[in-house]
Amino acid sequence: MALLEVRDLTVVFQRRGEQPFTAVDGVSFDVEPGQTVGLVGESGCGKSVTSLAIMGLLPKRGATVTGSVKFEDTDLLRLSGNQMRDRRGRDLGMVFQDPLSSLNPVITIGVQVAEVLERHQGMSRKKALTEAAGLLDKVGIPDPNRRISEYPHQLSGGMRQRALIAMALACKPRLLIADEPTTALDVTIQAQILSLLKGLVQDTGTALIMITHDLGVVAGLCDEVNVLYGGRVVERAERHELFAEPRHPYTHGLLASIPRLDAPRGERLMPITGSVSDNIPWDSACAFAPRCPNALDVCREVTPEQEWRGSRLLRCHNPVQPAAAETEEASV
Amino acid sequence: MLRYTVRRLLQMVVVLLVLSLLVFAWLRALPGGPVSALLGERATPESRHDLIVQLGLDQPIFVQYLKFLGRALTGNFGTSNGVQPGTTAMDLFLTRFPATIELSVFAIIIAVVFGIPLGYMAAKRRGGWFDNATVIGSLVGIAVPVFFLAFLLKYIFAVKLGVLPSDSRQSVTDATRVTGFFVLDGIITQEWDAAWDAFRHLILPAIALGTIPFAVVFRITRAAVLDVLDEDYVRTAESKGLTAQLIRRRHVLRNAMLPVVTTIGLQTGALLAGAVLTENVFAFPGVGQALALGFERRDYPVLQLLIMMAAMVYVVVNLLVDLSYALIDPRIRTR
Numbered sequence A: 001m002a003l004l005e006v007r008d009l010t011v012v013f014q015r016r017g018e019q020p021f022t023a024v025d026g027v028s029f030d031v032e033p034g035q036t037v038g039l040v041g042e043s044g045c046g047k048s049v050t051s052l053a054i055m056g057l058l059p060k061r062g063a064t065v066t067g068s069v070k071f072e073d074t075d076l077l078r079l080s081g082n083q084m085r086d087r088r089g090r091d092l093g094m095v096f097q098d099p100l101s102s103l104n105p106v107i108t109i110g111v112q113v114a115e116v117l118e119r120h121q122g123m124s125r126k127k128a129l130t131e132a133a134g135l136l137d138k139v140g141i142p143d144p145n146r147r148i149s150e151y152p153h154q155l156s157g158g159m160r161q162r163a164l165i166a167m168a169l170a171c172k173p174r175l176l177i178a179d180e181p182t183t184a185l186d187v188t189i190q191a192q193i194l195s196l197l198k199g200l201v202q203d204t205g206t207a208l209i210m211i212t213h214d215l216g217v218v219a220g221l222c223d224e225v226n227v228l229y230g231g232r233v234v235e236r237a238e239r240h241e242l243f244a245e246p247r248h249p250y251t252h253g254l255l256a257s258i259p260r261l262d263a264p265r266g267e268r269l270m271p272i273t274g275s276v277s278d279n280i281p282w283d284s285a286c287a288f289a290p291r292c293p294n295a296l297d298v299c300r301e302v303t304p305e306q307e308w309r310g311s312r313l314l315r316c317h318n319p320v321q322p323a324a325a326e327t328e329e330a331s332v
Numbered sequence B: 001m002l003r004y005t006v007r008r009l010l011q012m013v014v015v016l017l018v019l020s021l022l023v024f025a026w027l028r029a030l031p032g033g034p035v036s037a038l039l040g041e042r043a044t045p046e047s048r049h050d051l052i053v054q055l056g057l058d059q060p061i062f063v064q065y066l067k068f069l070g071r072a073l074t075g076n077f078g079t080s081n082g083v084q085p086g087t088t089a090m091d092l093f094l095t096r097f098p099a100t101i102e103l104s105v106f107a108i109i110i111a112v113v114f115g116i117p118l119g120y121m122a123a124k125r126r127g128g129w130f131d132n133a134t135v136i137g138s139l140v141g142i143a144v145p146v147f148f149l150a151f152l153l154k155y156i157f158a159v160k161l162g163v164l165p166s167d168s169r170q171s172v173t174d175a176t177r178v179t180g181f182f183v184l185d186g187i188i189t190q191e192w193d194a195a196w197d198a199f200r201h202l203i204l205p206a207i208a209l210g211t212i213p214f215a216v217v218f219r220i221t222r223a224a225v226l227d228v229l230d231e232d233y234v235r236t237a238e239s240k241g242l243t244a245q246l247i248r249r250r251h252v253l254r255n256a257m258l259p260v261v262t263t264i265g266l267q268t269g270a271l272l273a274g275a276v277l278t279e280n281v282f283a284f285p286g287v288g289q290a291l292a293l294g295f296e297r298r299d300y301p302v303l304q305l306l307i308m309m310a311a312m313v314y315v316v317v318n319l320l321v322d323l324s325y326a327l328i329d330p331r332i333r334t335r
């Protein structure tokens, strides 16, 4: 049985005097215990909103969340505010993008880790601080006993993110959501943080939802990948399958736009043309149509539905043909 | 921290020295003067001349200033010749200063005790009726002249309803004096009647004086809390499942207090202007009242001392603000 079952998750933002805006549009996916699932897509496709909706962290006013988020048979969307508070930090943890702004500047690192333990495990401050030092050690922060009495501005960017990971994992949650945890960091640090995350979730059997726009991150970490476009899942596949044979033109474009060391010399990178602002609404078309090299007339008239193609989920009228077929066509 | 404090205090000495010269020159440049104020316009030239010599006003101004400075350094700021003729300026200051401090402290307590919680609640209920009502109320509070508010309060609660006293600091006449702060004195000596009486005398003037600081503290708190509520670290705190009270206390209010502390300092420093008006309406014997009287009667020694003391208070309050800022914000403390 899945640990987390997201079904038809929809988030509509309504600001006074503005048109309602659907940021997440009927998203469904599962996370098995211990599994790492990727949510991939470019800026504004609804990755963060999806994760905040699962955590119950969207603003109370102005955001309408529908659908269901089943966590071990409890629909998180139906819990009261206080019931959800009991779960956050204990059953579900979250790591955010910008480690500096995500830490309270006027409180020591130690207290910021310890407060989770005090809250959910009823520890005394003293015991929680000892435990916090142990956790900082575990996430690779040197000299943890000194660090617990330091403030966020005294730590480096990578160490701050390590501290945030320690907080999110302090109570051994069964699900961790990491929302672009490396985007704000130096490239060398990024790799360290990713391998730390990978090691931690493997050791503890924690399930991980990895949110990123970087397919390199997905390749190194995820078991299964959901590609989001305009608030909807457009393709879902097991990692190797997705990288070997991207079927959705958007996924294909994403992969073609990463530089590859093994590519023949002189081959040009193929970035996706246009930007999210070219989107058309999903109502009666494919939102990607204005940017899609495969677009047909039907794409602008009929919304593509999600369909299973073998073990893969696709939302496309005219998917990219598997490489084998392509070469056959070419040789004819 | 200690070195910083010492440096600031030394700066303060320099500032006060420069200020003393400016005030000295400025007072003597004012139209009128103590002679006309004391003798009236129809005095004979001889009596005017005698007084001028007696007050030392016949000498060049820099000679006057150096003499003043020399005496000031020994603690002698001259003798009042208008507000309380015969009393030294220093004695006059020392008996009146505690009154103004007591009044100001109560005014600031009112501003803080009401301004911060209401500001927080308004921010949490942003756009709701409570928010709108308190924001409008605070605008009114800032716009109403202190003088008018003081009269209004006095008229309603002292004159019409008669529930609170209308003037002076205390009606009890045989109270024991310890610190010069009458409420505190009453508590120390356990003369509860005297303490309560002094407290009742403070209520109306403190409300009149505290209204503007209250409105300002309210607005700054509200704005600061709105800012902090949008911060990523509040979302992190929420993601850890902390209770609403803990998030409010540890994560929201503590950060929101940074601009509020500065505001409280500035308002405290600016309180003297309001105190002049309030003390006059309520015949409250503090330095504000003496300042007004001193100007009327051109009492140079008293004015000189009071203005410099006001400046000193202002500088000290700002130093305290900076120190408490460092106490709240480790980014300043641990550099």
Ligand SMILES: Nc1ncnc2c1ncn2[C@@H]1O[C@H](COP(=O)(O)OP(=O)(O)OP(=O)(O)O)[C@@H](O)[C@H]1O
Pocket: A013, A021, A023, A041, A042, A043, A044, A045, A046, A047, A048, A049, A050, A059, A213
């Ligand atoms: N509180 C909000 N009110 C209104 N609209 C919002 C709000 N939060 C997000 N949105 C909108 O929802 C859409 C999806 O935002 P989201 O933050 O999920 O994007 P993302 O995929 O995480 O992108 P990025 O890679 O930039 O983080 C965006 O168009 C954004 O403007």
Ligand code: SF4
Pocket: A248, A249, A250, A286, A287, A288, A289, A290, A292, A293, A294, A295, A296, A299, A304, A315, A316, A317, A318, A319
């Ligand atoms: S549905 Fe049409 S426009 Fe959309 S991705 Fe598929 S081919 Fe392109």
Ligand SMILES: [Mg+2]
Pocket: A047, A048, A049, A179, A180
């Ligand atoms: Mg995001």
